[in-house]
Amino acid sequence: MSAYKPLGGRLATLPVILGSLVAMVALYYMAQRFMHGLGSVANINQGYPWGIWVVYDVVVGTGFACGGYALALAVYAANRGQYHPLIRPALLASLFGYTLGGFSAFFDMGRWWQAYNIFLPWHMNLNSVMLEVGLCVTAYILVLWVEFSPTLLTQLRQRGLLRWVNRFMFVFIAIGMLLPTMHQSSLGSLLIAAGYKVSPLWQTPLLPALFLLSALAMGFSIVLFEGALSTWSFRRPSESHLLAPLSQVMVALLVAYLLLRGVDLTLRGAWGPAFAGDLKGNMFWLEQLLFAVPLFVLASKQRRSRSSWLFIGGVAMLLAGSLYRFNAFLVGWNPGGNFHYFPSIPEIIVSLGMIAIEVVGYLIIVKKLPVLHSADHAKAAA
Amino acid sequence: MKRREFLLAAGGAALATVSGGAAARDNRPVLPHAIGMLYDSTLCIGCKACVAACKRANEMPPETEMKDWAVDLSPKTLNVIKAYVDGSGLAKDHESNGYAFVKRHCMHCVDAGCVSVCPVQAMRKDQTSGVVSHHPEACIGCRYCVMACPYDVPKFDIHNAFGQIHKCQFCNHRLAEGKVPACVEVCPTGASLFGSREQMLAEAQRRVALQEGEPYDYPRLTLDAPYRHKKEAPIYQQHIFGEKEGGGTQVLHISGVPYQKLGLPQLPERSYAAMSETVQHTLYDGMMLPGAILAGLLFVARRNSGDHSDDE
Numbered sequence: 023m024s025a026y027k028p029l030g031g032r033l034a035t036l037p038v039i040l041g042s043l044v045a046m047v048a049l050y051y052m053a054q055r056f057m058h059g060l061g062s063v064a065n066i067n068q069g070y071p072w073g074i075w076v077v078y079d080v081v082v083g084t085g086f087a088c089g090g091y092a093l094a095l096a097v098y099a100a101n102r103g104q105y106h107p108l109i110r111p112a113l114l115a116s117l118f119g120y121t122l123g124g125f126s127a128f129f130d131m132g133r134w135w136q137a138y139n140i141f142l143p144w145h146m147n148l149n150s151v152m153l154e155v156g157l158c159v160t161a162y163i164l165v166l167w168v169e170f171s172p173t174l175l176t177q178l179r180q181r182g183l184l185r186w187v188n189r190f191m192f193v194f195i196a197i198g199m200l201l202p203t204m205h206q207s208s209l210g211s212l213l214i215a216a217g218y219k220v221s222p223l224w225q226t227p228l229l230p231a232l233f234l235l236s237a238l239a240m241g242f243s244i245v246l247f248e249g250a251l252s253t254w255s256f257r258r259p260s261e262s263h264l265l266a267p268l269s270q271v272m273v274a275l276l277v278a279y280l281l282l283r284g285v286d287l288t289l290r291g292a293w294g295p296a297f298a299g300d301l302k303g304n305m306f307w308l309e310q311l312l313f314a315v316p317l318f319v320l321a322s323k324q325r326r327s328r329s330s331w332l333f334i335g336g337v338a339m340l341l342a343g344s345l346y347r348f349n350a351f352l353v354g355w356n357p358g359g360n361f362h363y364f365p366s367i368p369e370i371i372v373s374l375g376m377i378a379i380e381v382v383g384y385l386i387i388v389k390k391l392p393v394l395h396s397a398d399h400a401k402a403a404a
Numbered sequence: 405m406k407r408r409e410f411l412l413a414a415g416g417a418a419l420a421t422v423s424g425g426a427a428a429r430d431n432r433p434v435l436p437h438a439i440g441m442l443y444d445s446t447l448c449i450g451c452k453a454c455v456a457a458c459k460r461a462n463e464m465p466p467e468t469e470m471k472d473w474a475v476d477l478s479p480k481t482l483n484v485i486k487a488y489v490d491g492s493g494l495a496k497d498h499e500s501n502g503y504a505f506v507k508r509h510c511m512h513c514v515d516a517g518c519v520s521v522c523p524v525q526a527m528r529k530d531q532t533s534g535v536v537s538h539h540p541e542a543c544i545g546c547r548y549c550v551m552a553c554p555y556d557v558p559k560f561d562i563h564n565a566f567g568q569i570h571k572c573q574f575c576n577h578r579l580a581e582g583k584v585p586a587c588v589e590v591c592p593t594g595a596s597l598f599g600s601r602e603q604m605l606a607e608a609q610r611r612v613a614l615q616e617g618e619p620y621d622y623p624r625l626t627l628d629a630p631y632r633h634k635k636e637a638p639i640y641q642q643h644i645f646g647e648k649e650g651g652g653t654q655v656l657h658i659s660g661v662p663y664q665k666l667g668l669p670q671l672p673e674r675s676y677a678a679m680s681e682t683v684q685h686t687l688y689d690g691m692m693l694p695g696a697i698l699a700g701l702l703f704v705a706r707r708n709s710g711d712h713s714d715d716e
Contacts, residue, residue, distance in 0.1 A: 061562035068478065068559050071547035098708045099701065132545020132560050132567055139544055145524040149681050152548045153523035154688070192709045196701035204694060207687070215521045215552040215680035217650075218669060227683055357556060358669060359476070 026110055026173070026392035038385055041378035048375020051368040052129060060132060064369040069361020070352070077351040078373050079126030081209055082344045084159065085240040087119020089248065090166065091202040092241030096271065098195055105268065107395035110173060111252065112245050114393050117166045118380040124163050126376060127156075151211045158205035165198045173391050206237035213350060221354035222292035223306050228282060229350070235279045240343035242272045243316070246336030250329050252394070269320040269332060272339065276317045280310075305345070305353045312342035429681045431651040431674060432515040438534035438654055439574070440601030441512075441588065442608055445659035445666065446497045446638040447595035447622060448505040450485055454587035454596060458483040458509075461575055461586035476508075479561035482572045483509040483587055488665050497638050497660025504659060506666035507587070507596065510557045510572035512536045513675070515651035518549035518558060520677035526569070527558075534601070534654050535576050540568040554650055554669050554676065584625055594624035594633070601654050603627055605647060608658050612640040651675030 055063045066073040089112035096102050097109060131137055139145045140156045147153055168187070175184040210233025213220050226232070245268065287293050296306050319335035320326050326335070352363065365373075388394055455474055458464070458481075465480050467473065474481040486508060491501035498504075516536045518527040526543035529536050538549075538558065549558045549569065561567030575585035583589065588598040597604065607627060614620055614637035624631035638660050645663045646653035650671040657663065664670060687693055 057565055059561070059563045059565045059567055064562075066562060068550070069556065071550035071560060098705045103708070132547060132562070133540070133543050134545065135566075136542070137544050139524040139542055142524075145542055147520075147522055147525045149520050149677075149684065150523040150548070151680060151684055152521060152546055154684070156523055192706040193702065195709055196698060196705040199701045199705070200694060200698045203697065208684075211680065211683055212548070212551075214683055215517055215548075215676050217517075217552075217554055217676035217679075218671070219551070219554075227679070230683065230687065358667070359556065 025107075026176075026395055028177075028392050029389045029394055031389055033386055033389060035385070038382050041382040041385075044371070044378040045375045045382065048372045048378070051372050052375075054368070055129060055372075060130070063366065063372065065363060065366040067361055067363065069357035069359055070355065070363035072351065073363060074352075074365045074369060074373050075126055075130040077348060079130075079376055080123045081351055082347045083119055083126070083376070084123045084206070084209070085237050085343055085347060086244050086340065087116045087123065088202060088206065088237045088241030089113075089244040090116030090169070090241075091199065091206075092238050093245055094195060094199050095238075096268065099199060102267075108245055108249065110170075110393045110395070111248060111388065113166065113170050114173075114384060114387060115244065115248060115380075117163075117170050118383055120159065120163050120166055122376045122380060124159055126373075127159070151208050151215065154208045155205050155212065158201050158208065162198065162201040162205065165194050165201060168194045169198055173393060177391050202237065203234065207231065207234040209233050209237075209347075210350070219355060219357055220350065221295055221302050221356060222290065223287070223295050223302060224350040224354040226286050226290060226292075228286050231282060232279065232286075232346070235275055235282070236343040236346050239272060239275045239279065239339055242268055242275070243336040243339035243343070246272075246332050247340060250333035250336065252388075253329060269326045269335060272335070273317060273320045276313060276320075276339070280313055280317070283310075302349075302354055305349050309342060309345045309349055312338055312345055315339075316342065429678050429685060431678050434514050434601060434652060434654075435531065435534045437532050438514070438601040439579070440599060440604035441574075441585070441655045442597040442599075442604040443507050443655065443657050444595050444597070444611065444622075445504050445506055445657065445661070446640070447593045447635075448485070448507065449593055449595075450487060450505045451592065452485050453590040453592065454507065455481070455483055455485055457586040457590040458572075461578060462573075464570070477557060477559055479559045479564075479567070479570045482570060483507065486667065488661060488667075490665075499661045499665060502661070504661045504666060505595075506657070506659070506668070508555070508557075508667070509587075509655070510536060510574070511555050511646060511653035511655045512574055513650060513653050515675035515677050517552040517554060517650075517675070517677045517680075520681060521548045521552040523548070530576075533574075533576075533579070535574040535579075537573045537576060538569050538571055543569055545569075552676065554671055588625060591624065594622050594631075597623065597627070598625065599627050601656075604656050605644065608644045608647075608656050611637070612642055612644060612658055614640065648673045651678065 051063050060066060064073050064075060093105055093109050093112045096105050128134055128137055140153065171187055172184055175187065207230035210229035213225065213229055214227065217225070296303050315338035316335040319331050319338070325331040459466070462482055464482060467478065467480055474484050477484055486506050488504045488506065490499060490503070493501065493503045495502040496504065512535060514534070516527070516529055519529045519536060523546065524542045524544055526539045527536060527549055528539060545560065547560050550560060558569045558571045560569050578585060584598040588596045597607065611620070616637060616639045618637045619634055620637050621632050622635055623629050641659050641662060643663070645657035645668055646655060651674065657668065659666060
């Protein structure tokens, strides 16, 4: 008997209806993009070839989607089985985040009808960081679907297939821990080739290490965030007892991250632009502040045992990781010449639409499929 | 398995592979038969005949319907003449109260960033001539080449539903017919000169060594062409742009005003392609490191996944 149960209940709730509306407007603008070109919807230009469809939807979005990765490391690599009840919901969020990140990368491609070239061995350029990201993210999306498949197979009562999938599941779990390690660090490596166009505040050979650490921190904090949200919105009992020890891992990650960042800036002698008093310098400090907030919250035992504090810590950490990635790719970007970029409203709506599809999909699936752990349902009923 | 044991095993494997892994990737060398172009800003009179000739030779549309005043490279313009002006703007090739021209198009880097970053080999460097060419039939439109080009050369046509990257291809269709690039052919003063990179570099070295006012026999088209004119040498910057910048370029610039004033970037001698590939190949050399990590992960996943599986 499975310990996971569908939540049940009404599907057409207010968030689902609103989310669907946003998604529909987003699809309208996406159709415009396919009919009239990227420039008809997005504000990208010759100096800023990558806008928020790359930087938010793919670079930040897949960071948000690292919950499944971070928890898998905690459960399997560190053998902390008590986190297991959190895995399915985290996996579902990762599945949506990565699938839509992959979809965004596709509709941002200028020559999408040739996208399959990246999978053809005679086209591959093994020196390209983009090739690594493209292949590795695609592979991980497939692995996530396999990892999530038992949830679906249980519901469909496909016992034979389920047993077969479970027998080899450890292989997918292992690959599912390796792939994000590879492509999350590569997302940072993408910028090394851009050289002087990335401000020295963010341009460093340590980009892959910093992106990996930020992916882990974002992964753990999205688990805190989702845990708190599902506790409140579905009136489920608090998962604080499970979430609190996770936050200790986050403290270690945050300290490692800030140390690495400080040492790197010092060794490269790159602190100068931080004190320029311009947008880049100020955003750099905002980014550091956002990293310091969760450290302050989570370092205290008292604070991290309260779900409200955990929520604040999780949100601050998510913002910190996102801002780091936004800064590295967009705020710290200086192509020279007279180029400026700020996303257009339709461009933002398309990105919001991706988030809306994720939220609506998540809400419907936890009600229909056995995703949330029923040990907590039992407590809720009691 | 204890967490510590796992971390030790994984860390050990990682260290073993990294330390035994690939050495830093050096700049790629100049190809022995590399072709080249020398642009001498002090000879350029800003007539833009090269801009028009480039459009004709490459069948590029005008910037706007009725007139074509290209101010920068774009999906419609592969070659452009820009001007530097300071103060009164009267003295040619003077940094203060002067003006100077600069010609911008693909520099055909010796160690090209666009070639290094393109995931599908749509940017290729010819292994004989060294020409960096773009191949739209391979391109997926990710625009990583636009991100990685230190000279902002590749331009993606974002206002076209089926757009593509546009950039100077060194007129390789003309080279195949034994002709010189269109911009060189029409240049009335020899500001754009064609030859081997070796010849162009030697010519550039001769010119920057000239004393101010020293008469010099400037050729048109190529070094040995019969079309020449005598002119007194200006004061050259004591630096040849493209000799070492970012690993070197096959299009070289010499000028009377500092290169940064002309909008050319300041670049380290090590190419960004070499930096990026060093990081990437250190991590992925022979897939040793990922392989070692995967082996460790397979071990712990098999060991630890049974305990918690709730579907058994």
